[in-house]
Amino acid sequence: MADVDSGSLPVIAVTAAVGAIVLLLGLFCSVIKSRDKGEREDDNSSSNKSESKEQSRGDKHSKKQKSQPRSKKAPQVMFSHPWLSSSLKGHSGRVLSFDFSSNGKYLATAAEDRTVLLWSVKEFNQKEHKVIRGNVEYDHATHVKFSPDSRAYLVSTSVENALRVYKIGKKDDGSAGNITMAVQFEKKSDAEIINIGIASSGKFIMTCHSDTTMLIWDLKGDLLATIDTHQMNNSHGALSPCGRFVASSGFTPDVKVWEVCFDKGGNFKEVARAFELKGHKAGVHSFSFSSDSSRMASVSKDGTWRFWDTDIRYQMGQDPYLLYTGNFESPLHSLISLSPDGRTVAIAADTSVTIFSTGTGEKEQSIDDMHSAPVTWLGFDLSNRYLLTAGDKHIHVMHNVAGYKATIVDLKEKEKKATSQAMKERIRQQIEEARERLQTIMGEANGTAVGK
Ligand SMILES: *[C@@H]1O[C@H](CO)[C@@H](O)[C@H](O)[C@H]1NC(C)=O
Numbered sequence: 358m359a360d361v362d363s364g365s366l367p368v369i370a371v372t373a374a375v376g377a378i379v380l381l382l383g384l385f386c387s388v389i390k391s392r393d394k395g396e397r398e399d400d401n402s403s404s405n406k407s408e409s410k411e412q413s414r415g416d417k418h419s420k421k422q423k424s425q426p427r428s429k430k431a432p433q434v435m436f437s438h439p440w441l442s443s444s445l446k447g448h449s450g451r452v453l454s455f456d457f458s459s460n461g462k463y464l465a466t467a468a469e470d471r472t473v474l475l476w477s478v479k480e481f482n483q484k485e486h487k488v489i490r491g492n493v494e495y496d497h498a499t500h501v502k503f504s505p506d507s508r509a510y511l512v513s514t515s516v517e518n519a520l521r522v523y524k525i526g527k528k529d530d531g532s533a534g535n536i537t538m539a540v541q542f543e544k545k546s547d548a549e550i551i552n553i554g555i556a557s558s559g560k561f562i563m564t565c566h567s568d569t570t571m572l573i574w575d576l577k578g579d580l581l582a583t584i585d586t587h588q589m590n591n592s593h594g595a596l597s598p599c600g601r602f603v604a605s606s607g608f609t610p611d612v613k614v615w616e617v618c619f620d621k622g623g624n625f626k627e628v629a630r631a632f633e634l635k636g637h638k639a640g641v642h643s644f645s646f647s648s649d650s651s652r653m654a655s656v657s658k659d660g661t662w663r664f665w666d667t668d669i670r671y672q673m674g675q676d677p678y679l680l681y682t683g684n685f686e687s688p689l690h691s692l693i694s695l696s697p698d699g700r701t702v703a704i705a706a707d708t709s710v711t712i713f714s715t716g717t718g719e720k721e722q723s724i725d726d727m728h729s730a731p732v733t734w735l736g737f738d739l740s741n742r743y744l745l746t747a748g749d750k751h752i753h754v755m756h757n758v759a760g761y762k763a764t765i766v767d768l769k770e771k772e773k774k775a776t777s778q779a780m781k782e783r784i785r786q787q788i789e790e791a792r793e794r795l796q797t798i799m800g801e802a803n804g805t806a807v808g809k
């Protein structure tokens with residue numbers, strides 16, 4: 358109960374009663390039907406709060422809520438923006454994390470409502486979104502990651518603070534979406550899990566914890582290695598999309614990157630220091646890899662974000678090159694995400710998201726009040742077309758307009774350098790396609806149909 362100080366006793370009693378009824382109704386509804394599409398803007402906000410960590414995440418938001426009368430609960434913010442493609446509605450609790458399947462087709466979202474929902478990327482542009490629902494029994498998932506073959510997903514749980522694997526199978530009638538728990542990992546650390554990962558090679562799993570521990574597991578749940586990051590407290594940990602590296606940031610002004618090595622027979626060999634991002638002047642909030650790990654981005658308490666060339670021969674002692682330093686002032690914990698192609702970077706702090714082009718370092722867009730609570734997760738889809746954000750019950754799917762623009766600039770450079778006429782022609786065609794996409798997006802935003 359967060360708002361005890363703002364109300365007298367009767368108000369609390371009424372609130373509790375209303376809360377109980379809403380909860381019961383909620384249960385009732387979910388029993389008779391699992392119809393969750395849209396139109397559920399404010400029916401669950403009180404039942405969520407009881408189990409949410411909302412208050413611990415961002416102070417600005419909770420203060421806003423406190424100043425409002427209890428009877429008028431903060432409604433779900435109706436967010437709109439010219440770059441918004443759609444909002445995914447289906448969860449009845451705050452969404453904490455999401456992941457895209459490696460085949461680019463699916464999105465998995467984990468929320469405090471004890472479910473993981475699977476969405477189709479193809480339907481992002483549509484008004485209606487079908488979902489496949491997976492339950493997280495007696496707990497809720499704090500993080501979710503698809504297995505490399507897209508036929509299972511891994512979650513970390515909140516209460517248990519451990520890992521579970523769920524299989525995405527077929528129902529008896531042959532239709533998709535029979536989600537069943539396959540493995541429950543034994544807990545090996547009490548410190549809170551702050552991120553998880555599965556290597557795209559399928560060889561190992563990573564958990565990063567809130568102390569200085571990072572654990573490397575095999576897929577059956579046996580521990581392969583324990584890493585002490587020596588960063589006072591970890592603020593972020595990640596497994597690179599290429600599947601070779603794990604990295605961590607924390608209280609110290611660096612990002613440490615390790616390579617997880619296997620021998621020719623596929624047996625685990627060692628975790629070896631690879632390289633470090635050095636140059637920030639204070640602790641690093643978070644960092645992100647491009648899809649092939651040739652670029653990285655980081656955001657720090659020192660008021661800057663940095664863009665790095667990590668396409669290096671670290672075995673020969675080469676260090677990453679700093680390509681760009683940009684300003685990003687925020688006293689709050691910030692999340693950074695680099696697009697798979699490395700052309701766009703998005704940074705979230707509180708309920709705002711700022712988007713930069715990495716080519717020029719320029720700020721492309723700054724969007725406030727994206728969610729009714731601080732952003733918990735953000736990331737680009739594998740085709741670089743969308744940027745997704747989570748922070749409340751809805752997930753916003755934004756067109757990656759900055760990415761299209763950067764692509765056009767890049768292609769124009771390539772066109773100049775192209776040696777053959779055929780190559781020039783092909784590049785021109787790609788430029789034209791990107792332009793058309795942009796025009797369509799901006800046309801829709803203006804509410805006008807763009808003709809040719
Ligand atoms: C899901 O699969 C299991 C076997 O793995 C089966 O026993 C069960 O009936 C299936 N559930 C549904 C709803 O089809």
Ligand SMILES: *[C@@H]1O[C@H](CO)[C@@H](O)[C@H](O)[C@H]1NC(C)=O
Nearest residue numbers: 548549567568589590591608
């Ligand atoms: C670091 O983590 C430990 C254990 O999770 C926690 O007790 C401590 O308060 C943290 N310290 C800082 C500086 O965040």
